Amino acid sequence: MKQHDAIHAQAVQGQSPPLWRLLQGTAAAVQAMRQGRSLTAQLDTVPAELRPGVQALSFQVLRQLGRATALRQLLASKTPPPAVDALLCSALALCWNDELALYPIHTLVNQAVEAARQQRTTQAQSGFVNACLRRFMREREALVQSTDADPQAQWNHPRWWVERLQADHPLHWQTLLSLAQTPAPMTLRVNTRHHSVAAYQNQLTALGVSSKAVGAQGLQLSKALPVNQLPGFAAGHVSVQDAAAQLAAPLLMQEMDTQKAWRILDACAAPGGKTGHLLELYPQAHVLALDVDASRCERIHQNLQRLGLQAQVKAADAGQPAAWWDGQLLDAILLDAPCTASGIVRRHPDVRWLRRPTDSGQLAQTQAMLLKALWPLLKPGGRLLYCTCSVFKAEGDETVQAFLQRNTDAQLRPSPGHLIPGQAPASLPVDHNPMGEHDGFYYALLEKRRG
Template sequence: MKSIAHTQTIQPGQSAPLWRLLQATAGAVQATRQGQSLTAQLERVPQALRPGVQALSFQVMRQLGRATALREQLAAKAPPPAADALLCTALALCWNEADAPYPIHTLVNQVVEAARQQRQTQAQSGFINACLRRFMREREALVLATDQNPVAQWNHPRWWVERLQADHPDHWQSLLRMAQQPAPMTLRVNRQHHTVAAYQAQLQAMGLIAKPVGQDGLQLSQAVPVHQLPGFAQGHVSVQDAAAQVSARLLMQGLDTQKPWRILDACAAPGGKTGHLLELCPQAQVLALDVDVQRCERIHQNLDRLGLKAQVKAADAGQPGTWWDGQAFDAILLDAPCTASGIVRRHPDVRWLRRPTDSAQLAKIQAQLLEALWPLLAEDGKLLYCTCSVFKAEGDETVQAFLRRNTDAALHPSPGHLIPGQTPKGLPVEDNQLGEHDGFYYALLEKRRV
């Protein structure tokens, strides 16, 4: 499959025609339906097209449930995959005129042009044109016909909606609504360089408005390119969600940050939490693991920018026999693999990539990692288990099962499931809330003397 259009080259300063952006966006939709991540697809888009394609792709992913339901109203039998992706891209962008990025008639004309310009969709260009013209004539009735479809209403798979209803009966609707909104840009101030207030003043002098969140964070009122942030290249600040910033503070609370603690950051890439640990505890001996060699390179890059040092190894955290030196760790951070259901605002394709069985399969991996790493923790040491998931099978259920199997493990006060839009509890310091944040789960475990 040729998922992204690569026709004529766009020269610097030359704007791409809209039909080319729509072609590339539809290619990303088709690839996502076939199990490929949107991030990987966008990396293949020519640089000149990428910002426009990313903006359109994010909007389409957030409206793909409605678009698919509308296409089913227009044509019960799906057209070939490339044509279906292009048609659904158009419907996602124009079904709600108030949110359309361009005038509806412009979108329709350019989608039809995109179909004509691409070999895989040329034969269906007339069909796409007919469907979209009918949609323009009958839009109100067609939208009304899909309103009772939960996939169309919430733009998430039906199983995802049902799981949130079961796991969070009081908050499932707000979780789904928030997933439709762009995520804020949150910064973590490196306390080795600035106080939060001092860096906030620097931003204000540049006309950038930010509010404090957590203990080290600033949330921008509007996102900006990182090169515009003062001192970013020198490691004065990092981009990290407010909920993710909880991990280092929670693991290190009560410890003397001037001591050379042995700390394991398992599943560490891309290194944001590793960097935060070293900012707080610069004398720590940190081992950062990731199973992927390329992702380990990202850890190195982040630490180099921050001017920090850690031992980085490409290794499977679940197989300590291949990398552990036999000396116990004082603290372990396990940011376990998960469905990423808590970060759908930042990765709107995740909802369409996941399957109903993924949580159960990942929960087994999470349990295996906990069991493999627990013997590596010193007595009185702490292990912080976290995931960026809002599904209880990957959070509270995993931890409760682990506690039943390990009588030497004690659960300390912890936030548990951090639900976007809800006031969190169990934070290291309660006086400065997290603002807007992703969905996360945290459980702080201590190894008791037996």
């Protein structure tokens, strides 16, 4: 369901709060994000009756915040107080383009001014907000045109992010930036222990939900559904997982006997989607799932319980094996390493504004440390699948090539490398259908040489 459709549906049912209240919540989300808080964490604090509308507006605002910030700088050369600036930028993001506007422009402006009047932190400057937005309505075409040359306004990403993509992906950087402005599709992973993909697709069709097969076990829905409306979700018949993420388990274990009791480590496992996929495909495997955050380990337990699967779950730092490793060498390791999440910015539009230019390099050091710590735990002939949901090469190809130079007992098996949204993968060494729409991802399959 599109964002404005969700808000409209509430209004039709007589449930929608006043728009000015939703704008207050949206501005608070922008202000919190600028102070370093994730949108997910901020939305958790929003009252339940406001949350759907605030989330829809916040996603739209964060996807247009580059343009809005440039416009605000033209309207007010001196930065207003944080709460006022957040409200003003939110309003501008929502009304600068008629085709993108979720409400009539005059309604947005009137309600933004009302939001300023109704809140203590902005009340004193409600006149300033009104004056800026009225001027914007009068001079909108000229003001927008004045910001067109600004890359941050044009692409709605920080300038450094645009430049990084231009350097890393000279043929695809525009595609990456454009796709980041569109909502991501909902993709399911069918648990083929219960149903074939075709059989589950028929169940969806019977409910009036169209879908298409993607990958070996995936179905991409034409419209998103609440999980409690998915047939058999509570019984583990299906999971929500992007098509790119669904490659991890089959890539790691390709050509390995599905009935053997392999010893597998899922090194950064929360929330447990890939852990569950491994056990669906290799039910006899002994899987150790780690996550450094104990509360996130509970998510792994919940997901495995829903799927009817078992793994050993530990709250531990994968980079400190002495604290958790039993000394027995492993057959396979899945390392979904911490990263900038630059490949999933469609799903998390705040990521582009939360990240800093130095983050990628710092995270690359963490990724290299994890590879160094985990490699000795692998048997000769064993495999380690390194992956990140990043499209930055510092967290993909560059990290892996540096590792290979330092470890002569490691060899790179055929691997997808960087998966670019909107581009067909060059090669995938697993059985698959066309992947459809997918997130940005990186995969490198490393094998330890025997002898």
